[in-house]
Structure formats: C-alpha cells, structure tokens
Amino acid sequence: MAELTLSSNCFVRPHRTRGAPVLLSFPLGSTASTAVFKQGDAVARGATTNAHRIVNLTTGVTGSLTTFLGFAAESVTSTWTVGDPVLVYPAHHNMEYAGIGKGTFASTQLGQNFHLRRDSTLEIAYVNLGSTGNATCITVIVTDFLYGSTQGDTNGWVSFIVADAAMQMYRSSS
Secondary structure, three states: OOEOOOOOOOOOEEEEEOOOOOOEEEEEOOOHHHHOEOOOOEEEEOOHHHOOOEEEOOOOOEOOOOOEEEEEOOOEOOOOOOOOEEEEEEOOOOEEEEEEEEEEOOHHHOOOEEEEEEEOOOOEEEEEOOOOOOOOEOEEEEEEEEOOOOOOOEEEEEEEEEOHHHHHHHOOOO
C-alpha cells in the first residue's frame, strides 16, 4: 500500500482518446482572479458579458455545469493579454483523462461517479474518491488506476471521463 506525494506537477492531462486529442481555442477571460491559471485546470465560459471568453474554475469546481468547457492545455500567466487564444482539451465522450485521485483506492470505485475538486494549496484539479457527486459539481467516472496506483493505495493516478451531466455546455438547446 503506497501513498503518492502530490505536487503541482500532478495536473489533469489527456490519457486516451479515439484519434488525436482534440484542442479548441478560446479567448482569455477578463478578470485577474480568473484569467491566470495552470495547465490541467478546469476551465469554463466567463460571466454573461464575457460568455465567449474562458476563465479558471478556482472555487471547488461547483455550480458550473452549463459553462464547463474542459481542461487547460497550457498555463496562462499574468503577462497574457485579455482575448489571447488559450488551448483547451474539451470535455467529450472520446477523451479519457489522467489525474490525481485523492482517497483510498478500492476496486469498487472503477466505473463510479465522483466529484472533481481543486486543491487550493497545490493548485491542481483532482478526483475526490470520497464524494460521489451531486447536481452542482462536475462529475467524472473513474475508469482505471494508473502509473502503478493500485487497490489499497492512498492518493494516486486515475483515468476518468467526464460524466454526461457535466458536458451541458456542448449540448444543443434545440
């Protein structure tokens, strides 16, 4: 039973996909608190007047089911300008991601729904293996344990897909 020491390099990244990973470009958001973010951060559309721009979901990744876009494919620093294009790995059915799972690993977790959360100290998104989802959180489905992580470990790498409910941004309103 191993325990992974987490770091800021434990960010969400593409793991498996059918074909090449999809990248979309969105203009950078306008407010300082949400315009700076790291590779692997969950990102969403901005507020009403900036709905065409991208912002970081820094507050626990909740309440954003209709604006969640996916995960930043690159880091954005304070030297970037509002409107600069930012690459994003969009949440979709053909993309499986690798990310940190926090909690004790059990075989019963495979195929189950869990919350996507954010560690404010390390500034990384992670799968909360102790929380099975609610209507206001981005929900992911754990598909496998990765990179030597196994049943009984505390914290480690998991693969996951984004659950349908969290992909409302990409659904047609008609």
